Amino acid sequence: MGGWTIGIIGGSGLYALPGLEEIARHDVETPWGRPSDAILEGRIGTTRLLFLPRHGAGHRIPPSEINARANVDALKQLGATDLLAISSVGSLREELPPGRFVVVDQFIDRTVARPASFFGTGLVAHVSLADPTCPRLSASAAAAVEAAGGDAATGATYLAMEGPQFSTRAESLMYRQWGADIIGMTAMPEARLAREAELPYALVGMVTDYDCWREDEAGVVATDVVAQMHANGATARKLVQAFAKALPAERTPSPIDTVLDHALLTVPAARDPAMEEKLGAILRRLTTSPAT
Numbered sequence: 028m029g030g031w032t033i034g035i036i037g038g039s040g041l042y043a044l045p046g047l048e049e050i051a052r053h054d055v056e057t058p059w060g061r062p063s064d065a066i067l068e069g070r071i072g073t074t075r076l077l078f079l080p081r082h083g084a085g086h087r088i089p090p091s092e093i094n095a096r097a098n099v100d101a102l103k104q105l106g107a108t109d110l111l112a113i114s115s116v117g118s119l120r121e122e123l124p125p126g127r128f129v130v131v132d133q134f135i136d137r138t139v140a141r142p143a144s145f146f147g148t149g150l151v152a153h154v155s156l157a158d159p160t161c162p163r164l165s166a167s168a169a170a171a172v173e174a175a176g177g178d179a180a181t182g183a184t185y186l187a188m189e190g191p192q193f194s195t196r197a198e199s200l201m202y203r204q205w206g207a208d209i210i211g212m213t214a215m216p217e218a219r220l221a222r223e224a225e226l227p228y229a230l231v232g233m234v235t236d237y238d239c240w241r242e243d244e245a246g247v248v249a250t251d252v253v254a255q256m257h258a259n260g261a262t263a264r265k266l267v268q269a270f271a272k273a274l275p276a277e278r279t280p281s282p283i284d285t286v287l288d289h290a291l292l293t294v295p296a297a298r299d300p301a302m303e304e305k306l307g308a309i310l311r312r313l314t315t316s317p318a319t
């Protein structure tokens with residue numbers, strides 16, 4: 028058993044973590060390219076944190092161009108044990124008004140233009156995504172929202188859309204019929220890649236708007252979303268503090284830590300060495316013999 032290193036992936040409105048006692052700033056190169064920004068390493072209590080704003084400082088990178096493989100790989104390289112992602116989301120439910128915090132447990136993925144796996148020809152893997160988020164981390168995240176003075180809904184389904192335009196009314200109504208509760212543009216393929224990287228993943232959505240399914244209401248206006256984002260931001264920063272402080276000093280293993288044990292299909296003799304090298308950080312647990 029060791030300690031926790033929590034990778035915090037900050038979304039729209041969360042580009043820095045004031046209050047984080049900064050230890051280092053890492054400019055990481057990965058075989059998939061560069062992550063969205065430098066990763067800040069800090070500590071809250073006994074918890075080591077790695078903070079990465081997924082749109083880059085100043086919100087430079089649109090959803091479809093976020094290099095999620097580089098982001099997850101870089102956090103893995105720096106020793107992340109778990110990922111807590113934070114996102115601004117639209118609401119598809121009357122009972123989830125702007126200002127509400129929502130802990131996600133399922134996804135419907137409608138993204139179409141993003142590399143969604145670390146694996147490929149030369150090394151094939153199929154991980155389970157039946158339960159794409161980590162229950163332990165999600166429960167801690169919900170408790171942290173409450174500790175930060177927010178109101179957390181749990182068990183939500185997040186519809187990931189390609190964007191960058193917001194949905195049409197017909198799409199928004201259809202997503203409601205599908206059972207989605209909130210909508211955003213960034214959690215996929217991030218959550219898929221976290222699972223492939225054996226990183227337990229939790230996502231807290233901060234509701235900024237009602238999308239466009241309500242009759243007699245105007246569509247989503249990005250600048251209105253930004254105003255609500257700022258209103259949510261203070262609670263988001265407090266929730267990160269509360270989350271980190273509440274973790275026990277020791278991290279007991281999660282079943283997600285070892286999902287690749289049952290997922291790699293390509294037999295060792297048929298593996299492409301170049302692919303194995305590219306997957307260095309992702310496969311490190313399997314290729315490093317335990318210390319004697």
Ligand SMILES: CSC[C@H]1O[C@H](OP(=O)(O)O)[C@H](O)[C@@H]1O
Nearest residue numbers: 038039090114115211212213252
């Ligand atoms: C500013 S509204 C649209 C933008 O906000 C969300 O991003 P994130 O999940 O990183 O907070 C949404 O997915 C869009 O990218």
Ligand SMILES: Nc1ncnc2[nH]cnc12
Nearest residue numbers: 115116117210211212238
């Ligand atoms: N209505 C919406 N649709 C997609 N992404 C969002 N992010 C915040 N609000 C959103």
